[in-house]
Amino acid sequence: MPKKSTPTWASDVVSHESAFLQYTRAEAANRPIRERIRDFQEFHEVQPVTVLQQQAARCMDCGISFCHAGMTVDGTSIGCPLSNLIPEINDLVYRGMYAEAYERLRRTNPFPEFTGRICPALCEGSCTLGEHEPPVTIKDIEHFLDEYAQEHDLLLPHPPQARTGRRVAVVGSGPSGLACAHQLNQLGESVTVFERADRPGGLLMYGVPTMKLDKGVILSRIAILEAEGIDFELKAEVGKAVALRELFDNFDAVVLCCGSAIARRLEVPGANLKGVAYAIGYLTNATRRQLDEAYSGPELLDAKGKDVVIVGGGDTGNDCLATAIRQRCRSVVQFQHNPAPPLTRAADNPWPLWPKVLKTDYGQLEAIEVFGKDPREFETSVKEVSGDENGNVVAVKTARYQMQWQGSKRIKSEVPGSELTRPADLILVAMGFERPQGALIEALELETDDRGNVKTPTGGYSTSLNSVFACGDMRRGQSLVVWALMEGRECADEVHGFLNKHNLA
Ligand SMILES: Cc1cc2nc3c(=O)[nH]c(=O)nc-3n(C[C@H](O)[C@H](O)[C@H](O)COP(=O)(O)OP(=O)(O)OC[C@H]3O[C@@H](n4cnc5c(N)ncnc54)[C@H](O)[C@@H]3O)c2cc1C
Ligand code: SF4
Missing domain, CATH: 3.50.50.60 (FAD/NAD(P)-binding domain)
Structure with a gap:
């Protein structure tokens, strides 16, 4: 359990209820352009806590908040796909209860260190304040909470209490694969992640540039996942270095998280x-x-x-x-x-x-x-x-x-x-990208949709092959990290349910 914080309200915030009248949006600074273009270090800075508390206080704690709706209407997003508990997190930050706010964030978001840096903040597009005023700086608050957690040793391994005795292979270590592996592991399944690249992370590692997401941030998270019991096999391309037969002989379920790599x-x-x-x-x-x-x-x-x-x-x-x-x-x-x-x-x-x-x-x-x-x-x-x-x-x-x-x-x-x-x-x-690569899909003879993505039922992650599941860009097409995390989490729950139902142990 994290240490309990003593509430320390932002001293100059008149009240939570009226802070949106008192303060306007203030975004975290970026490093000066002339300085940052000389290197590949991250350019996005973290705000001082006093400013963050004022910004969190701008949250109106709406009765019906759209910022965490996580819906898609006519192909357009409304709110955070992970359904982060944003008004509650903002309230805890306003009260200076940062450790509790981080814990609340961790309940829905497996990797705030990724989204706090590179999420386009779908939540902010649906913030009620944003209807008439600039929205609450939700992403900056998330970035701050991650930094706070790092500085205060809150980012610790949480291995599962018990194991089911079942084994799941996750193919691909991008954000969907990592989220799926994390959730399956928390549910007690034993997970091996197979990654064809020499480093884990998928597009987070080789795609998103370092000035947006430092690669050390990814490797620190991988170290935590390993400490929690997940195995990573690198330079292990499934279908080549790792035979398909090996997967089916040794694992109770296989989750494909191979991304959408065919470029237009x-x-x-x-x-x-x-x-x-x-x-x-x-x-x-x-x-x-x-x-x-x-x-x-x-x-x-x-x-x-x-x-x-x-x-x-x-x-x-x-x-x-x-x-x-x-x-x-x-x-x-x-x-x-x-x-x-x-x-x-x-x-x-x-x-x-x-x-x-x-x-x-x-x-x-x-x-x-x-x-x-x-x-x-x-x-x-x-x-x-x-x-x-x-x-x-x-x-x-x-x-x-x-x-x-x-x-x-x-x-x-x-x-x-x-x-x-x-x-x-x-x-x-x-x-942009058109569809996932075909070799593995063809080798497994998986059904695809009309865009060439792996076909799954609406709202589900099972493929046309028994005990094989798919999530992330490989299933939904080229998208965002936050959607990949959401899919990985949901897919893991479905795999766990599938294994329970079939009593595979
Ligand atoms: C340049 C760039 C910048 C981006 N910036 C952002 C951003 O700022 N914010 C944002 O939200 N989104 C961004 N995105 C989109 C985001 O990165 C993707 O939506 C996300 O990474 C998809 O996650 P994924 O896990 O489905 O797939 P990926 O991240 O593509 O990971 C798939 C992994 O599977 C591995 N793999 C494939 N086949 C095999 C096999 N047969 N065996 C073993 N391993 C295999 C691949 O090597 C790869 O590591 C960006 C995308 C690009 C290209
Ligand atoms: S993950 Fe993205 S959309 Fe969700 S609360 Fe964080 S910044 Fe907003």
């Missing part, structure tokens, strides 16, 4: 030239260079001194942008084929839905500071890539497009005279 391809003339790279290869290479002193990687994947073109305007494109700036690129531009979202909510995107508004992310802010202009060009696509006599990329031809309605169809048409040829040495394709 750039299909234009010249897309195979040297210097056209895919975001994950580029980001993985950058992380490896930071982690392994001896590793230098292909020079092709270093942005130093290069004119960099990023194709894709999403979060992955932004991570590539920030990485290229840290590698000292000569110039960088980011193309997005969609129009810029509105600055405020559109009429068909009301609160409490996740707000689809223009966001200028950390990498874009860095580019504005370094190069003096926003790197994004909306409604712009690459038409062709051209190279020199050695097959190296030297330029891209782009054009602007407009979407127009023709009857009930939206047609994309090129804006006449908008074609431009621009210098390019490195083109990073960050156009």
Whole structure:
């Protein structure tokens, strides 16, 4: 049990009930841009407790709070998928009862150290205060609680009291695999996680850049999971290094958490030239260079001194942008084929839905500071890539497009005279992911849905093969860490129920 805190109310907060009138939203600071682009250290800082207490006090403790609803309506999220007990946590933080607040957070969120750093905070989009005022800084509070827990030794292994004697194999150690393994282990199942990479974490390790999530944070959590009794087998690709027969002979159930790794391809003339790279290869290479002193990687994947073109305007494109700036690129531009979202909510995107508004992310802010202009060009696509006599990329031809309605169809048409040829040495394709890799799915002859993801019943995680389950991006398609954690947790409960029902022991 954590030590009990003595309540210490924020001295200058008039009252919890009216703090939202007294204080406006104050976000945690980021390290200054000119300083942070010199390294790959995390840039997001933790707020002083006095500010955090005021911010937590802004929570109105609504009767019906949407911030923890965890629903999806018409494909758009409402609230935290993990259903974190946000008003209760905010109240405990306001009272200065940080250890208790961390414990409350831990009840629903297996890994606050990941979400406190990189969750887009779906909760804040549905905060009631956000209907008229800027929402409560829920994610910053979560980040603080994780730091508090680290500093006060609250992040301790909690091994299960008893074991069921059953064994479950979890394939893949991304956030869904880790959450599933954690929950199964807490329920007394003996879990082995098989991971094909040399380090655990999935996209948390090789994908999300270090300046957003320090890799030591992941490894510290893995050490706790190991101390709780979970086995990790690295460089253990199931279907290759680990035979499928071995899994079925030695485990009572198998959970597939292999992610959605097939990237959407750039299909234009010249897309195979040297210097056209895919975001994950580029980001993985950058992380490896930071982690392994001896590793230098292909020079092709270093942005130093290069004119960099990023194709894709999403979060992955932004991570590539920030990485290229840290590698000292000569110039960088980011193309997005969609129009810029509105600055405020559109009429068909009301609160409490996740707000689809223009966001200028950390990498874009860095580019504005370094190069003096926003790197994004909306409604712009690459038409062709051209190279020199050695097959190296030297330029891209782009054009602007407009979407127009023709009857009930939206047609994309090129804006006449908008074609431009621009210098390019490195083109990073960050156009999203289509589906999971096929080898394991085919070997197990699993049914897939119309998008190529592993098919499971609505609201369930069982696959078409008895005792095989799937969760995370491999099941729902490319998504977010918080959804992966939620799926991992729910899937584990289903596997545990399945094993109990079939009395497998
Ligand atoms: C560049 C980038 C940045 C992102 N940033 C954010 C962010 O800031 N916030 C956010 O919420 N989300 C972010 N995401 C999305 C998020 O990372 C994913 O939604 C999440 O990691 C999915 O988790 P997962 O466990 O389903 O799969 P993954 O994280 O993809 O993990 C799958 C794991 O399975 C392993 N594997 C696959 N096949 C096998 C096999 N046959 N045998 C053994 N192991 C296997 C893989 O090596 C991998 O480690 C980002 C994604 C990318 C690409
Ligand atoms: S996990 Fe994400 S959505 Fe849930 S409370 Fe934390 S920041 Fe909000």
